[in-house]
Amino acid sequence: MSINDLDLAHLRTCVDLAREALADGDEPFGSVLVDAAGEVRFRDRNRVKDGDETRHPEFEIARWSATHLMSAERAAATVYTSGEHCPMCSAAHGWMGLGRIVYAVSSAALAGWLDEWGVAPGPVLPLPISAVAPGVVVDGPALELEAEMKALHRRRFA
Numbered sequence: 270m271s272i273n274d275l276d277l278a279h280l281r282t283c284v285d286l287a288r289e290a291l292a293d294g295d296e297p298f299g300s301v302l303v304d305a306a307g308e309v310r311f312r313d314r315n316r317v318k319d320g321d322e323t324r325h326p327e328f329e330i331a332r333w334s335a336t337h338l339m340s341a342e343r344a345a346a347t348v349y350t351s352g353e354h355c356p357m358c359s360a361a362h363g364w365m366g367l368g369r370i371v372y373a374v375s376s377a378a379l380a381g382w383l384d385e386w387g388v389a390p391g392p393v394l395p396l397p398i399s400a401v402a403p404g405v406v407v408d409g410p411a412l413e414l415e416a417e418m419k420a421l422h423r424r425r426f427a
């Protein structure tokens with residue numbers, strides 16, 4: 270699959286959530302879950318500032334889906350996210366049997382920016398989703414949103 274205008278609109282929401290997270294002292298990541306009918310069912314953004322480093326929106330989505338969606342609904346859902354899932358979130362997504370993922374910025378691109386800015390890499394390898402959950406259909410990056418996301422991440426380390 271490729272990224273269409275509707276996908277871009279959902280990714281735009283993710284970028285807005287990332288901006289909201291950064292403004293609140295968290296890291297600039299945001300995600301939404303859209304069901305097969307095209308309805309946004311759940312949205313969240315990064316919430317790590319109080320010390321729980323696992324509070325990634327993609328992880329929250331996977332856990333939310335466990336109690337709010339049947340397995341067929343999970344498989345038919347699409348998860349949009351401003352930054353490609355980390356291995357923890359890829360695993361949660363894979364274990365829950367969620368459907369397609371569409372991301373704006375790849376983990377490799379983000380790792381490259383951190384290196385460019387002299388920021389130490391995080392404690393978890395920036396593996397692509399396909400290396401952790403190979404059965405998941407993944408689309409990205411969305412180059413239209415890359416400059417905006419890069420600016421948000423730059424502000425995080427300014």
Ligand code: ZN
Nearest residue numbers: 325355357358
């Ligand atoms: Zn994650």
